Amino acid sequence: MKSHVWRPLYAVIGIVALILIVRVFVVPESFGVHERGYMYGWYNKADEGSWKGVTVKYKSSDYCKDCHSDKYSSIMQTPHAIIQCENCHGPAMDHPENPARLFIDKSRGQCLRCHSRLPYPTSDRAKIRGIDPGKHNPGIECAACHNPHKPSLEGLK
Amino acid sequence: MISRRDFIKYSLQGIAAIAVPLTAIEIINPSKLFASKDAKKIRWGFLVDTGKCIGCGFCVKACQNENEIPYDINASRTWVERYVLTKDGKVLADSPKAGRDGFITGKIELGQGKYQDIKDEDIEKAFFVPKLCNQCENPPCVQVCPVGATYQTEDGVVLVDRKWCIGCGYCIMACPYGVRFFHPVYHAAEKCNFCYHRITKGLKTACVQACPFGARLIGNINDPNDEVGRIIRTERVSVLKDEFGTKPQVYYRGLSKEVR
Numbered sequence: 481m482k483s484h485v486w487r488p489l490y491a492v493i494g495i496v497a498l499i500l501i502v503r504v505f506v507v508p509e510s511f512g513v514h515e516r517g518y519m520y521g522w523y524n525k526a527d528e529g530s531w532k533g534v535t536v537k538y539k540s541s542d543y544c545k546d547c548h549s550d551k552y553s554s555i556m557q558t559p560h561a562i563i564q565c566e567n568c569h570g571p572a573m574d575h576p577e578n579p580a581r582l583f584i585d586k587s588r589g590q591c592l593r594c595h596s597r598l599p600y601p602t603s604d605r606a607k608i609r610g611i612d613p614g615k616h617n618p619g620i621e622c623a624a625c626h627n628p629h630k631p632s633l634e635g636l637k
Numbered sequence: 638m639i640s641r642r643d644f645i646k647y648s649l650q651g652i653a654a655i656a657v658p659l660t661a662i663e664i665i666n667p668s669k670l671f672a673s674k675d676a677k678k679i680r681w682g683f684l685v686d687t688g689k690c691i692g693c694g695f696c697v698k699a700c701q702n703e704n705e706i707p708y709d710i711n712a713s714r715t716w717v718e719r720y721v722l723t724k725d726g727k728v729l730a731d732s733p734k735a736g737r738d739g740f741i742t743g744k745i746e747l748g749q750g751k752y753q754d755i756k757d758e759d760i761e762k763a764f765f766v767p768k769l770c771n772q773c774e775n776p777p778c779v780q781v782c783p784v785g786a787t788y789q790t791e792d793g794v795v796l797v798d799r800k801w802c803i804g805c806g807y808c809i810m811a812c813p814y815g816v817r818f819f820h821p822v823y824h825a826a827e828k829c830n831f832c833y834h835r836i837t838k839g840l841k842t843a844c845v846q847a848c849p850f851g852a853r854l855i856g857n858i859n860d861p862n863d864e865v866g867r868i869i870r871t872e873r874v875s876v877l878k879d880e881f882g883t884k885p886q887v888y889y890r891g892l893s894k895e896v897r
Binding site: 511514515516519520521522523524527528530531532533534535536537538540562563564566567570571589592593594596598599600601602603604605608613 | 690698702704741742761782789796799835840
């Protein structure tokens with residue numbers, strides 16, 4: 481065969497070779513077919529580590545109870561014991577170093593999440609004591625009268 | 638020349654081979670094989686008790702903080718839906734801001750700033766349904782990814798490789814549950830990953846920890862002594878969109894047919 485037939489073939493072989501060489505440098509070694517085979521198994525296994533390394537922000541009430549034992553033990557006597565400290569006080573992260581002070585959500589909306597009355601027959605929501613936010617002292621923070629750490633009506637300020 | 642002894646031996650072996658039922662030489666399912674070899678192999682699963690959910694939205698708030706989802710985007714890794722079924726047969730559902738701030742009004746959000754008021758006496762059923770990624774056994778999002786950026790780990794959680802994702806959006810379209818969205822900061826597909834950084838350290842997910850009512854549970858469904866594993870084995874549970882064949886691993890108690 482004449483060289484004009486071979487020349488484009490050499491060019492194609494050259495391009496393929498170039499792609500394979502680039503692939504060696506660009507595609508990480510851990511990329512390939514893993515446990516689940518060809519349909520579900522293509523991925524870079526090394527990436528799992530980057531997800532495992534994400535910072536944990538919510539530390540749970542167990543993290544709070546040693547230093548704030550007074551607050552912790554008092555709220556444990558109330559129906560609000562089921563609520564995590566961090567739900568209102570914000571994620572602890574590395575508190576007390578970072579952040580030194582936590583932002584406390586004292587907004588009306590925070591209380592209304594549960595205590596806005598919704599009479600839903602097939603949900604436990606109806607069993608929670610609730611108010612009509614439009615009629616019950618609208619515009620005033622609940623914490624102005626109620627103590628969230630002592631939520632019974634005897635705990636009114 | 639074959640000896641009589643060999644002839645009889647080979648004949649018997651041949652008959653035995655023919656007698657093997659088809660099921661015995663069926664293609665081996667590797668996951669079943671692994672499970673039988675090592676019963677301690679973890680397979681993360683989730684259990685949602687819709688009867689216990691009261692729609693406070695603490696789970697959504699915790700999830701968004703924990704996983705650095707910008708507060709103002711109209712998307713979330715997990716969300717809470719409200720279903721209200723009226724006595725005249727209407728089904729209304731909403732999830733204002735993914736349920737991030739809870740449900741503080743009885744008005745149903747219809748979108749485009751419109752709301753519908755429902756009288757208390759017209760409600761036949763009303764309940765809340767938390768939703769999150771189902772971490773399917775056969776994840777369609779993984780199947781469609783053209784670059785292998787989304788994948789299933791050995792313990793069953795589907796993750797997204799943010800460096801590898803090209804942002805084509807195929808996975809967002811492929812997910813029958815609509816759990817995926819674009820992360821506006823990382824410019825990659827984003828989804829719930831059962832707080833992989835937490836569960837691999839022995840912690841609960843942020844949403845499970847934040848739920849005051851125990852409506853959300855996470856556990857190893859391979860372990861019959863695990864709470865989630867036990868309930869899935871011994872009680873009545875269902876999954877979403879079973880007919881898609883994705884084998885979702887988020888199980889629901891008290892699901893109603895209106896929930897999709």
